[in-house]
Amino acid sequence: METKTAEILEKLEKTSDEFWNVSHQTGNFINMLIKIKNAQNVLELGTSNGYSGLWIADALKETGGHLTTIEFWEKRQCLAREYFKECGFTDLATFKIGQAYDVIKDEIKEEFDFVFIDANKQEYLSFFEVIDPILKPGGVILADNITSHSKKVKPFVDAISSNKDYQVQILDLPDGLLTAYKKQEKNNG
Numbered sequence: 684m685e686t687k688t689a690e691i692l693e694k695l696e697k698t699s700d701e702f703w704n705v706s707h708q709t710g711n712f713i714n715m716l717i718k719i720k721n722a723q724n725v726l727e728l729g730t731s732n733g734y735s736g737l738w739i740a741d742a743l744k745e746t747g748g749h750l751t752t753i754e755f756w757e758k759r760q761c762l763a764r765e766y767f768k769e770c771g772f773t774d775l776a777t778f779k780i781g782q783a784y785d786v787i788k789d790e791i792k793e794e795f796d797f798v799f800i801d802a803n804k805q806e807y808l809s810f811f812e813v814i815d816p817i818l819k820p821g822g823v824i825l826a827d828n829i830t831s832h833s834k835k836v837k838p839f840v841d842a843i844s845s846n847k848d849y850q851v852q853i854l855d856l857p858d859g860l861l862t863a864y865k866k867q868e869k870n871n872g
């Protein structure tokens with residue numbers, strides 16, 4: 684990781700409560716997993732000020748991939764754009780403004796191999812319903828706040844855990860991170 688990116692991540696960690704950012708450990712794990720998977724097309728729901736997006740973009744620099752990230756709070760997205768610019772990541776990302784569910788349904792025409800869900804916890808199930816059709820077999824879904832907001836995300840956790848197309852594990856990272864793998868062959872147990 685470039686010194687500039689590490690410095691900005693460290694700076695943003697001082698205001699992480701205000702911007703509801705993922706933990707450093709979660710960011711580091713997402714960054715590693717994107718590189719391990721060699722992910723090419725990543726979708727993020729919930730940009731905030733770009734903290735997790737910077738971890739994602741740093742990994743995509745190595746894989747040669749691209750990030751599409753969605754946020755409905757314009758002021759936050761402006762901050763994210765600034766930090767991406769400072770890190771030299773502008774060309775690695777497409778910023779979409781609006782309700783994540785509507786943006787995915789109405790504007791997204793491509794498929795993804797890696798999706799990170801970190802927007803409104805009550806909408807996780809409806810997010811999953813629009814993400815599944817655009818996630819390639821072999822793709823990965825990560826979702827944050829699985830233990831910190833367990834009641835709100837339960838409908839999503841139940842749905843994806845009982846879906847035979849997915850292999851699921853909840854990781855004991857701060858706030859709980861659900862990791863799901865979309866199987867290559869449908870319903871093969």
Ligand SMILES: C[S@@+](CC[C@H](N)C(=O)[O-])C[C@H]1O[C@@H](n2cnc3c(N)ncnc32)[C@H](O)[C@@H]1O
Nearest residue numbers: 703704705729731734735754755782783802803
């Ligand atoms: C937990 S924060 C995201 C933190 C970010 N992933 C990070 O770690 O740096 C959630 C963000 O999603 C936005 N958000 C919540 N519900 C949304 C929705 N339905 N569509 C778009 N953005 C949403 C909020 O404004 C907030 O900035």
